[in-house]
Amino acid sequence: MPGTLLIDEIVERVLQRIAEADPAQTIVGISNRHVHLDDADFHTLFGYAKPTVKKYVRQRGEFAAEETVTLHGPRGHMDRVRVMGPNRPATQVELSRTDCFALGVAAPMAQSGNLAEAGPIEIEGPVGRVVKAHAAIVAGRHIHMGPDDAARLGVKDQDRVSVVFGGERGGRLDQFLVRVKESFLLELHLDTDEGNAIGARTGDYVTICDVPRRTSP
Template sequence: MSKQIPVGISARHVHVTREHLDILFGEGYQLTVKKDLSQPGQYAANEQVDIVTEKGTFKNVRILGPERKQTQVEIALTDALKLGVNPPVRDSGDLKGSVGVTVIGPKGQVKIEEGVIVACRHIHMTPADAAEFGVKDKEIVKVCVGGDRGLIFDNVLVRVNDNFKLELHLDTDEGNAAKVSTGSTVAIVK
């Protein structure tokens, strides 16, 4: 049996810039850590915002830290239906030409013209992990999920960095389709 990869399910969330954090929460405001995430240096903040379009709203969407160079909203496709938007499936940070929303905080609001994506499923791994699995950064692989709703996820992006911890990231739609949750394990298939 091939080496197993732990799964992390990612619910809708927001990454914010310093400038937008000042507008949403007040000048000089600092995010506070609710809990550390599996990837080193990443955390779920206590702070939440509302995501609004003409067709729908999600209240109390968690901000993930630390701050980013561009504000980014990551949602699942079912979330997109409720908001009435059609975001592209992209790697985190690839926001050019994506759709926008209004982000509302306790002190103000920001209308972003682009920044809403459905994150492509991806595996975080270190260079040592990549060598063990025989893959490289930016490679596209397939992942096998076992169990009563077992399936094969195609088009899974491999992301390699010394600071990563081995984990497959799926959104809530993908996790529900395969009946997997954070802590489940999967395998790369070639």
Template sequence: MNQDSIQAIVKEVVERLSTQAESGNTTVPMAISARHCHLSKEDVEALFGKGYELTIRSELSQPGQFAANETISIAGPRGSIEKVRILGPARSMTQVEVSQTDSIRLGPKVPLRISGDIAGSAPITIIGPKGSLYKKEGCIVARAHIHMTPKDARAFNVRDGEWVRVTVEGERPVTFEKIMIRVSDRYKLEMHIDTDEANTGLIFPGQEGIIKKYGENHD
């Protein structure tokens, strides 16, 4: 690809973003996250054997992320859930994400948290084919959030860490409050909700929500 072609593509992208901002387009595609687990490399080996590496079942929408072929079971004081999908690649810390409905089944009070905020969260036992782990913390109900790139953030006039509300119109209209914006060059524009939230609004993957900044009049 020559320099003129590259410049033409860059110009087209910039114009598209400018048009989006000027037109007030604030829609974001929805993605629905079922219960899943992120594992540290150390915990992958504890559950599957020394030197074990996760294998790719399917690529996820967020760049570089994948659903692994491997699954684990999770257990709480009241019950357990089998075949919980592991998402890769391995991370620096282990985190189990469940819905509120799942937490009732497991037993402990699982806090609502932004992904990554596991300090003081619920304990969980993770069971694999070669071993099991008891984690004193690490189980959360993930708070709904929006992934976007810095260019998206400029187009939508939002910043990393900002709270917004998102309205989804359809057969069962619903507005989600306190949705955090998460900005990174590694992200793709997408709002993540769990299965409970999707069921509340009869939301399907790819359906769009409307971002509304707090303090703005959208009536």
């Protein structure tokens, strides 16, 4: 809607000014459990082709969908798990470690899209089910950024950096993977376990530190 798009544009301009003033500052996004589906699995679960937009998220073109699924594991199930859109080339279920214990799912920590060692899980939709041998992961902590952000910070794609969090439970977390892509907006992602442990919330600002040193050619 035009009003929503205008608000998003204003917010993005404000965030850009903050980044220009202090390039080491980045906004936090806490990721709850969610599911990305490929076209075939989405159709099996819902009986139609594409997810319906509920709310756009910060990264361009990505959204929380109206659709939800039920996840099944050896120990139990979780209802109303949000589908994220648009559909992707491979189905991926992102869980916290606490979720894995509750479901009885053996999911490794991995970066998005790295599913070779991902754990098995069953996904139920309104009209069907799919059983995936390699879909469940605990998403590794990471920071999205565009090329301009990376240049300001002096980092490159696949670098690892540390981040300092403020607040009463604040501290420092290491091993954030830098992910650089033209379409990305600057944003740090943690799962709910990590966010709760360090007292971080979506919309907080944190400071990137320990940027890898570059040697002159």
